[in-house]
Amino acid sequence: MAVQNINTSGITNQFQTYFSKQLLERQIQLLQMEQFAEKTPYPTKSGGNRTIRFFRFSNPDIGKIITLTDGTVVTGGSGERDLTLSTVEATLQFWGSSVVLSDQLQAVELFNHLAQATKQLGEDAALHADTLCHRALVLDSTAATAGSTTVS
Helix, strand or coil: CCCCCCHHHHHHHHHHCCCCHHHHHHCCCCCCHHHHHCCCCCCCCCCCCCEEEEEEECCCCHCCCCCCCCCCCCCHHHCCCCCEEEEEECEEEEEECCCCCHHHHHHHCCCCCCHHHHHHHHHHHHHHHHHHHHHHHHCCCCHHHCCCCCCC
C-alpha cells in the first residue's frame, strides 16, 4: 500500500483563527504608598477652603540620649529634649481621566467596554495616587505636584 502525502497549502483560506472571548489578565503594579498617608475626611460646606493643615512633632533624635545612674534625676543640660511642633499644609487637587465609548461601539462590542473602562480608570487613578504619595514620601513635598509623571 502506498503512502500519500497530503498537504493543506491549497485550502488554507478555510482555516479560521481560534478566537477566545476570555480577556487575559494584565500585570498590575503593587500599590502600597497609600498606607503611609494620613487619611482625613474633608468637611463639607466649609466655605470653599481647599487647604488642610496637619500637625506633627519632630523626628526621633538619639543625640539627647545619655547614660543614667540609679537614683540620679536628670535636670537640664544634655539629657533634655525639646518638643517641636510643626505644620504640614496640603491643598486639595482634583484629578481625573475619561474614556469615550460611542453608541456604535456599544451596539457591536464583543467585550463589555464600559466595565473594562471603569476598571482601567480605577487602576489609572490608583497608580497616579500612589505615584503622588511616592514623590511626597521618598523625594520631597514639592515633587508631589511636579509636572513629570515619571518616577524612577
